[in-house]
Amino acid sequence: MLRVSFKSWLGGWQEWGIIIPLFLALEIAVGSIEQARWITPHPSLTLVLVLAVLTGWLLGKSRLPTIVIHPLAVVLGAAVTLWQASNLLPSVATTSRVYQLLLALQSWWQTTSAAEPSQGTIHFAVFLIFVTWITGYISTWFILRRQNAWVAVSLGAIIILVNLGNLPQQHYTFFFLYLFLALVLIGMTNLALYNHWFKKGGISYPNRGLFYFMAPLLCFSILAVATAWLTPEVRVERLETWVSTETLWRKDIERHFNNLLASIPAKQPFLRSNEQGALLFGDSSFDQGDWLQGVVISEGPLYLRTRMHDIYTSSGWTSSHATEQMLRQRTLQTEADGIAKRRELTYTVITKLRTDALLITGEFISSDIATSVQTLTPLSFDIDLLRPDDDRSLPPDVASLADSFRDMQVENKKIRLNELWQLLPEDLTLTNAGTTYYSSDEADYAPEPVLDSAQLSTIDITRLQPASSNIVAVTSFHPLRPDRRYTVTASISSATPEDLSEAGDDYPHWVKDYYLQLPLALPERLRQLSESVTREAKTPYAKALAIERYLSQFEYRIEVEAPPQGVDGVDYFLFTQKSGNCVQFSSAMAVMLRAIGVPSRVSRGYAPGEWDAATGSSILTSKERHAWPEVYFSGYGWVGFEATPRAGGEQEAIPVAGGRLESLGLRPALEDEEELDNWLALLRWLRGLEQPERREWLESVGWRQEELDEWLEWLEQQEQLQSDIVAKGSNVSDAVATSRNQSGIILFFPVIVTILLVYILWSAFSHRRQRLVRSDYASEVYRKMYFLASLLRLEPKSQQTPLEYYARLASVFPRQVEALECIVQTYVERQFSRRKELDHWQRGMLRKSWKRIYPAFLKRLFHLRY
Structure with missing residues (x-):
C-alpha cells in the first residue's frame, strides 16, 4: 500500500512529460545567459533552476495553504541567492563572504540612490540568480496546480528575448531551440489536460492516441522553428517612430538602467552618441581595425560626422x-x-x-526617421552696471554695450525699456533687467513702464544664433539595429578655392563666442609658432593652407601616448612628440588657427571608406574612424580640412563641407555617366600625347601643368579601382555561390519536414478509413462526443449510465436527439452485447450522426446562434 501511495505521489508519465520539457525550455533561456558570460565570475544559473523547479514540484504537491507556500518559496529563493552570490566573492570564510556581499549591496544602493553609475557586478549577479529562481518556481507551480504552460513560456520568452536582444546574431540559435521546446511544452500540457478529462469521465486515453498527438506536434514544432529561422526580420518603422516620439519617458528609464548596468560589459557593438562627449589625446582607437560599421550610398565619398567639439582643453576636446x-x-x-x-x-x-548616432555631412536639414538634434545652447551674458571690472569676462561687443548702458545712466537718471531695446544689436535679445518698477512721479501718466536708474543694476542678454550651424550631434529616438536604413538630406558647400580665398575675417559674433576659445594656460610659444607659420598668408584660407602644409612634415602614427599630466596636448605634439594620429593633427590645426583669430572646431566620425563606383556606395569600417578640423569662412560657412598626412598630404578643403572631390583625387561631381565617360576618354587622350603637344593643348585651354597632373593621377586611381572591382568579382561570385548553397540547404530542411508532415497526416487519414471497419469505432465516436461535451461542461456524472447521460444531452440539444440516440445506443450495444463488429449500415449511421452533432456542439462552444 505504501509503495502504491509513493508511486502515485511521484506522478505518472503525463506529469513528468510536462516537467521535463519545462525544465529544458527554461534551461535554454538561462543557458543563453550563462553562454554570454556577462560577468566574471558567473553564477551557476542551471543549479539555481534545478533547485527552483524541484522546490516548485514539492510545494505544488504539498497540502500547505497557498498563503504559506509562496512566502516560503520567496524565503528559500533569498537563501539560495545569498548562497550563490556569496560564492562569487573572494573571501574564504562563509560568514566573511556574506558580510562582504551585504556591504557590496549597500554600496550599490547608495550609488543608485544618488543617480550615479553603479560600480561592481555583484548586484547584477544577485538579480540573475533571484530572477532564475522566481521563474523556475512560478512556472512549475502553474504547470502542476493550474495546468497552465503559458506562464512558463511567457517568462522564458522574456528572459531569452531580453538577453538575445543585447547579443550578436550568432547567439540567436538559442531562440529557435527555445521556441521548439516551448511548443512541445504547450502541446504536452494540453495532452495531460485531455487525459485528465478522459479519466474524470471514466474513459481510458488510448495509447495510440498519444502517437497521433505527438507526431503532428513535433512536426508542427519543427516546421514553426524552420519558418521562424527563414522569415526575415520585419520592422514596423512607423510604429517604432510613434513609440519613440510619444513615450519620451522611456529615455529616463533607459538612463536609469544604464546607471544600474554601467559596469556590465556590452556583448553587442553599440556606438552611443553620449559616449563621444570627449575627444582625448592618447586615444588610439582611430584609423585602425576591419570591423564593419556601415554602408553609405551617395554620389561620392563623404566625410561623415557623428559629433562636433568646440571646447579645447589641455587634455583634448x-x-x-x-x-x-x-x-x-x-x-x-x-x-x-x-x-x-x-x-x-x-x-x-x-x-x-x-547605434543612436546619425552620420551627418555638412549642415543637417532633414531625415526620413525621427531625430533629436542637439544644438549649442545660446550664450547668455550678465552685465553688472555697478561693477565695470566684471566686463573682462564678456565678449568685446557685449562689453562695449555695457559701457553704453552705463553712459546712459550717467546722462539720464531714468531708462525706458524701449531705449534698452534700441541699443541692442540684432543678434542680442533682452532676457532680464534686474528689479524694475514704475517710477512714483511718472506712474500716473507714463505710456509705458519706466525703470528708476538708481535701482537698475544688472541686465541679462542672450545671443541669437542659427541652429543649423551649431549642431553638436544628431541622434535617433531609439537605437538603430544592424541593417537599418535611413536617408539624410544635408546642405554642403560648393565653394571653390578662389571663393574661399576671397573670404575675409568679418565673423559673426556667435562664431567668435564659441570657436575662438583657448585655455588661459596655453603656452605662448604655441601662439608664436602659429604666427610664424602664417606670416606670409594674408587671408584665412591661405592661413589654413599654410598650417596644413606645416603639419604635413610631422610623422603619422596610430599608436600614441597621452601627454604628461598638466602638459598641453597640442604643445606636446608640436614641440616634443612630433608624431601622432588624427586627434593630434586635427587638434593642432584647430588650435593654431584659433591662436591667430581664425574660428575653427574639430569633428569626429568617419573618413571616406572604400568607394565602389559601380554601386555608388562606400563601406565604412573601424579603420575609417577619424577626426578632422573645420574652419569657418565668412559668407560660406564651415569647410572641413584634412590635416592628417596619411590621408593625402597637402589637400585643400575636403568633401565633408565643400563637395570638391577633385581636391582629394576623387571622382568629380559630373551630371551623368555619359559625361563621366567622355571625361575619362579625354584624360586618356591627353595622357597619350607627347610632351610638346600636351603643352600646346594646355596653353590653348588655359590649364596649368599641375592641374593636368592632378587629373591624370585621378585617372590612374579610377583605373586601379576598376581593376580591383574586377579582381574582387570572382571572390564575390564564390561568396554568393556559397551563400546560395547554404540557403539551399536551409530551405531543403523545411521542405523535408513538410513532406514528412503530409505523410503523417495522410497515414492518419488512411488509418481513419480503416478503423471504420473495426469494432471500437462506436467507442471512438462516443469518446469524441464526450470530449466536446466536456468542453461545454456537460460531462456525465459519476453515477450516470450512458443512457442517462444521453437523456441529459437530449434535453440540451433537442434537435439532435436522433443522432445522439444512435451514437449512445450503438456504443451500449457494442460494449455489452456479444456482437462486436459493425455492419456497413451501422457505420454509415454513426458517420451521419456524428456529422449532425459536432456542428451543434461547436456552435454552442463559440456562443453562435443556430
Missing part, C-alpha cells in the same frame, strides 16, 4: 552644453541665412552595428 530639439520624419531644419555657394545632398546610410 569636449562640447558645450547642448539643447535638444525633436524633429519628426521629413521635418526640415532651418537653414542659416547669408551663406552662399551651398547645395543640397541626399544620401542613404545602412547601419551595421547598433
Whole structure:
C-alpha cells in the first residue's frame, strides 16, 4: 500500500512529460545567459533552476495553504541567492563572504540612490540568480496546480528575448531551440489536460492516441522553428517612430538602467552618441581595425560626422552644453541665412552595428526617421552696471554695450525699456533687467513702464544664433539595429578655392563666442609658432593652407601616448612628440588657427571608406574612424580640412563641407555617366600625347601643368579601382555561390519536414478509413462526443449510465436527439452485447450522426446562434 501511495505521489508519465520539457525550455533561456558570460565570475544559473523547479514540484504537491507556500518559496529563493552570490566573492570564510556581499549591496544602493553609475557586478549577479529562481518556481507551480504552460513560456520568452536582444546574431540559435521546446511544452500540457478529462469521465486515453498527438506536434514544432529561422526580420518603422516620439519617458528609464548596468560589459557593438562627449589625446582607437560599421550610398565619398567639439582643453576636446530639439520624419531644419555657394545632398546610410548616432555631412536639414538634434545652447551674458571690472569676462561687443548702458545712466537718471531695446544689436535679445518698477512721479501718466536708474543694476542678454550651424550631434529616438536604413538630406558647400580665398575675417559674433576659445594656460610659444607659420598668408584660407602644409612634415602614427599630466596636448605634439594620429593633427590645426583669430572646431566620425563606383556606395569600417578640423569662412560657412598626412598630404578643403572631390583625387561631381565617360576618354587622350603637344593643348585651354597632373593621377586611381572591382568579382561570385548553397540547404530542411508532415497526416487519414471497419469505432465516436461535451461542461456524472447521460444531452440539444440516440445506443450495444463488429449500415449511421452533432456542439462552444 505504501509503495502504491509513493508511486502515485511521484506522478505518472503525463506529469513528468510536462516537467521535463519545462525544465529544458527554461534551461535554454538561462543557458543563453550563462553562454554570454556577462560577468566574471558567473553564477551557476542551471543549479539555481534545478533547485527552483524541484522546490516548485514539492510545494505544488504539498497540502500547505497557498498563503504559506509562496512566502516560503520567496524565503528559500533569498537563501539560495545569498548562497550563490556569496560564492562569487573572494573571501574564504562563509560568514566573511556574506558580510562582504551585504556591504557590496549597500554600496550599490547608495550609488543608485544618488543617480550615479553603479560600480561592481555583484548586484547584477544577485538579480540573475533571484530572477532564475522566481521563474523556475512560478512556472512549475502553474504547470502542476493550474495546468497552465503559458506562464512558463511567457517568462522564458522574456528572459531569452531580453538577453538575445543585447547579443550578436550568432547567439540567436538559442531562440529557435527555445521556441521548439516551448511548443512541445504547450502541446504536452494540453495532452495531460485531455487525459485528465478522459479519466474524470471514466474513459481510458488510448495509447495510440498519444502517437497521433505527438507526431503532428513535433512536426508542427519543427516546421514553426524552420519558418521562424527563414522569415526575415520585419520592422514596423512607423510604429517604432510613434513609440519613440510619444513615450519620451522611456529615455529616463533607459538612463536609469544604464546607471544600474554601467559596469556590465556590452556583448553587442553599440556606438552611443553620449559616449563621444570627449575627444582625448592618447586615444588610439582611430584609423585602425576591419570591423564593419556601415554602408553609405551617395554620389561620392563623404566625410561623415557623428559629433562636433568646440571646447579645447589641455587634455583634448569636449562640447558645450547642448539643447535638444525633436524633429519628426521629413521635418526640415532651418537653414542659416547669408551663406552662399551651398547645395543640397541626399544620401542613404545602412547601419551595421547598433547605434543612436546619425552620420551627418555638412549642415543637417532633414531625415526620413525621427531625430533629436542637439544644438549649442545660446550664450547668455550678465552685465553688472555697478561693477565695470566684471566686463573682462564678456565678449568685446557685449562689453562695449555695457559701457553704453552705463553712459546712459550717467546722462539720464531714468531708462525706458524701449531705449534698452534700441541699443541692442540684432543678434542680442533682452532676457532680464534686474528689479524694475514704475517710477512714483511718472506712474500716473507714463505710456509705458519706466525703470528708476538708481535701482537698475544688472541686465541679462542672450545671443541669437542659427541652429543649423551649431549642431553638436544628431541622434535617433531609439537605437538603430544592424541593417537599418535611413536617408539624410544635408546642405554642403560648393565653394571653390578662389571663393574661399576671397573670404575675409568679418565673423559673426556667435562664431567668435564659441570657436575662438583657448585655455588661459596655453603656452605662448604655441601662439608664436602659429604666427610664424602664417606670416606670409594674408587671408584665412591661405592661413589654413599654410598650417596644413606645416603639419604635413610631422610623422603619422596610430599608436600614441597621452601627454604628461598638466602638459598641453597640442604643445606636446608640436614641440616634443612630433608624431601622432588624427586627434593630434586635427587638434593642432584647430588650435593654431584659433591662436591667430581664425574660428575653427574639430569633428569626429568617419573618413571616406572604400568607394565602389559601380554601386555608388562606400563601406565604412573601424579603420575609417577619424577626426578632422573645420574652419569657418565668412559668407560660406564651415569647410572641413584634412590635416592628417596619411590621408593625402597637402589637400585643400575636403568633401565633408565643400563637395570638391577633385581636391582629394576623387571622382568629380559630373551630371551623368555619359559625361563621366567622355571625361575619362579625354584624360586618356591627353595622357597619350607627347610632351610638346600636351603643352600646346594646355596653353590653348588655359590649364596649368599641375592641374593636368592632378587629373591624370585621378585617372590612374579610377583605373586601379576598376581593376580591383574586377579582381574582387570572382571572390564575390564564390561568396554568393556559397551563400546560395547554404540557403539551399536551409530551405531543403523545411521542405523535408513538410513532406514528412503530409505523410503523417495522410497515414492518419488512411488509418481513419480503416478503423471504420473495426469494432471500437462506436467507442471512438462516443469518446469524441464526450470530449466536446466536456468542453461545454456537460460531462456525465459519476453515477450516470450512458443512457442517462444521453437523456441529459437530449434535453440540451433537442434537435439532435436522433443522432445522439444512435451514437449512445450503438456504443451500449457494442460494449455489452456479444456482437462486436459493425455492419456497413451501422457505420454509415454513426458517420451521419456524428456529422449532425459536432456542428451543434461547436456552435454552442463559440456562443453562435443556430
